[in-house]
Amino acid sequence: MTPPQRKRRQPQPRPPAPSRSAPPLPAPPPSPPSADGEQPRRYPERLYTIAGTDDGGRAELDLVTLIVARSAPPPSASPEEAAVLRLCGAPLSVAELSAYLNLPFSSMTVLITELITTELVQARAPIVRKAVADRSILEAVMHGLQRL
Numbered sequence: 707m708t709p710p711q712r713k714r715r716q717p718q719p720r721p722p723a724p725s726r727s728a729p730p731l732p733a734p735p736p737s738p739p740s741a742d743g744e745q746p747r748r749y750p751e752r753l754y755t756i757a758g759t760d761d762g763g764r765a766e767l768d769l770v771t772l773i774v775a776r777s778a779p780p781p782s783a784s785p786e787e788a789a790v791l792r793l794c795g796a797p798l799s800v801a802e803l804s805a806y807l808n809l810p811f812s813s814m815t816v817l818i819t820e821l822i823t824t825e826l827v828q829a830r831a832p833i834v835r836k837a838v839a840d841r842s843i844l845e846a847v848m849h850g851l852q853r854l
Contacts, residue, residue: 767815774828776828
């Protein structure tokens with residue numbers, strides 16, 4: 707006995723939403739067709755427009771570099787900058803900020819570089835702990851516990 711074959715469903719067009727009292731928004735101007743005659747795809751805003759840097763210089767940041775806010779967000783801060791400043795009341799790594807704000811690491815480095823140059827945040831190196839504790843300390847703890 708052979709199993710039944712499944713057919714792919716084609717997406718059904720949605721019916722138009724009921725009109726409300728507000729007039730519909732005007733349609734964006736049509737894009738010129740490409741060389742092969744197809745309409746180009748619409749992509750979201752480029753990430754450098756969010757970050758808005760001119761020179762392209764970036765601070766030396768790692769995924770685990772800790773960022774701490776020095777002050778509250780000024781009124782002139784962009785929404786992304788204000789979100790970084792609000793989140794960084796306690797130290798957060800660049801990777802955590804990137805995840806919380808849903809922005810790629812490359813955009814976060816540009817954004818944090820701007821905040822560092824305006825002295826709104828401070829970048830700290832992560833705390834590096836020794837992999838193995840000093841043997842003399844471990845022996846002292848062991849002898850102290852044995853005396854109890």
